[in-house]
Amino acid sequence: MWICYLNLQKSATNSMEELTKAEEKIMMIFWKLKKAFVKDVLAELPDEPKPPYNTISSVTRILAGKGYLKFKAYGNTYEYYPAVTQAYYRKLKVKKMLSAQFGNSPASLLSFIIKEEKLSKDEINKLKEIINQID
DSSP states (O other), X not given: OOOEEEOOOOOSSTTSXXXXXXXXXXXXXXXXXXXXXXXXXXXXXXXXXXXXXHHHHHHHHHHHHTTSEEEEEETTEEEEEESSOXXXXXXXXXXXXXXXXXTTOHHHHHHHHHHHTTOOHHHHHHHHHHHHHHO
């Protein structure tokens, strides 16, 4: 069987395009499955009725174009796999939020979380332990 390895990944930098909610939902499935064909992603979607195959295929191709997925071609069939880790994506999202919403101040973010999320004393103590470990 002839296999073609193609790489459309952009450089993994902060310049990666942000994902839409639909794209993020599909990426979550790829991170879970590690590699998949479009039909596998469709099977994992909890939505009823399921979106059309072509819709998921289009979103998947967009993700590859944005550099979030790579793929192997088996003739006319493509097996996709993540080009970036979920941890890396999470880091990009948090950095963007920190910059846009909290003036690049982790202290402001932490203060917001503590006040707005009404953390328990246990959770606050865990945060203190994490901070103390850094010293």
